[in-house]
Amino acid sequence: MMKKSLFLGALTVAGLAAAAASAATLDDVKARGKLNCGVTTGLAGFAAPDANGVWEGFDVAVCRAVAAAVLGDPMAVEFVTTTGQTRFTALAAGEIDMLARNTTWTFSRDTDLKFEFVGVNYYDGQGFMVPKGLGVASAKDLDGATVCIQTGTTTELNLADFFRTNNISYEPVPIETNAEAQQQYLAGACDVYTTDASGLAATRATFENPGDHIILPEIISKEPLGPLVRHGDNEWGDIARWTLNALIAAEELGITSANVAELSAGPTNNPEINRVLGTEGELGAMIRLDPDWAKRAIMAGGNYGEIFEKNIGENTPIGLARGLNAQWMDGGLLYSPPFR
Numbered sequence: 531m532m533k534k535s536l537f538l539g540a541l542t543v544a545g546l547a548a549a550a551a552s553a554a555t556l557d558d559v560k561a562r563g564k565l566n567c568g569v570t571t572g573l574a575g576f577a578a579p580d581a582n583g584v585w586e587g588f589d590v591a592v593c594r595a596v597a598a599a600v601l602g603d604p605m606a607v608e609f610v611t612t613t614g615q616t617r618f619t620a621l622a623a624g625e626i627d628m629l630a631r632n633t634t635w636t637f638s639r640d641t642d643l644k645f646e647f648v649g650v651n652y653y654d655g656q657g658f659m660v661p662k663g664l665g666v667a668s669a670k671d672l673d674g675a676t677v678c679i680q681t682g683t684t685t686e687l688n689l690a691d692f693f694r695t696n697n698i699s700y701e702p703v704p705i706e707t708n709a710e711a712q713q714q715y716l717a718g719a720c721d722v723y724t725t726d727a728s729g730l731a732a733t734r735a736t737f738e739n740p741g742d743h744i745i746l747p748e749i750i751s752k753e754p755l756g757p758l759v760r761h762g763d764n765e766w767g768d769i770a771r772w773t774l775n776a777l778i779a780a781e782e783l784g785i786t787s788a789n790v791a792e793l794s795a796g797p798t799n800n801p802e803i804n805r806v807l808g809t810e811g812e813l814g815a816m817i818r819l820d821p822d823w824a825k826r827a828i829m830a831g832g833n834y835g836e837i838f839e840k841n842i843g844e845n846t847p848i849g850l851a852r853g854l855n856a857q858w859m860d861g862g863l864l865y866s867p868p869f870r
């Protein structure tokens with residue numbers, strides 16, 4: 531008897547441990563009524579609180595779309611700020627349900643840190659910014675420069691690779707956040723600031739005199755930035771992945787924040803639009819959501835193109851062109867798998 535209950539006890543503990551490791555994040559989020567979404571400490575256009583303290587931006591929009599899909603409310607998000615150093619422990623420890631923070635999809639983050647990148651929301655690469663007055667035209671002219679660099683990032687590693695390959699040297703000035711980098715760089719504590727090119731554009735846009743600084747022509751790495759979740763909860767990963775895909779597919783299919791209500795009023799003559807919007811098929815049920823999940827995600831901030839234009843596009847101070855982030859039929863890399 532004793533033996534039996536001990537045995538059962540051990541099983542229960544093992545069962546609990548397994549449940550924690552592959553916890554049903556969807557159920558946790560529903561029970562909590564809020565999505566805990568990890569973001570940066572602040573990067574204009576990508577994730578930053580507005581004048582009223584409401585978070586907005588290109589990465590924030592992914593969190594809001596997932597909250598809309600899962601909870602029916604794009605505002606049901608608790609934004610948890612993370613630095614380059616703290617983001618992965620926050621996700622691994624369950625402090626956040628997902629991370630949407632200009633984070634590069636790499637081999638070791640996937641396999642060794644055991645995360646699941648659910649897609650790419652911005653194809654980027656690492657660049658360099660210098661004051662115009664420095665008179666430098668190429669990153670190869672940076673021998674001996676002091677470089678502001680965020681710790682815990684791919685940026686750090688690429689920088690070392692680039693200088694080594696070109697047989698030149700640099701002195702790193704390690705910093706923790708983008709705000710600190712900006713402050714140090716403007717104070718002249720470093721000659722150069724290096725990070726993802728999108729981050730450079732976002733940072734420069736907030737300068738008093740952006741024109742006094744140039745972004746050098748070299749892009750020294752591939753930085754596919756995307757949202758990620760923990761390994762081991764495929765159901766939750768699927769929800770995050772297909773919410774991002776719904777935003778991308780919506781742009782391809784011409785579903786916008788302006789017409790989504792009308793297009794979802796009843797089946798249209800485009801079956802894929804109908805499947806995305808839940809007026810045909812059972813896609814929502816396959817990810818344990820209701821038929822309107824993608825409609826709500828699109829209503830949260832528009833399709834991928836609308837989110838891009840509003841937050842970081844050419845008509846914003848950040849001024850980024852679509853480039854690689856154009857749809858595949860426009861010569862870019864954005865390509866949602868089929869909704870079927």
Ligand SMILES: N[C@@H](CCC(=O)N[C@@H](CS)C(=O)NCC(=O)O)C(=O)O
Nearest residue numbers: 570571614633634683684707708729
């Ligand atoms: N993509 C790189 C770099 C990410 C990164 O930390 N970028 C900086 C500069 S764009 C940032 O987001 N800073 C915001 C913050 O300090 O919270 C990585 O995943 O390691």
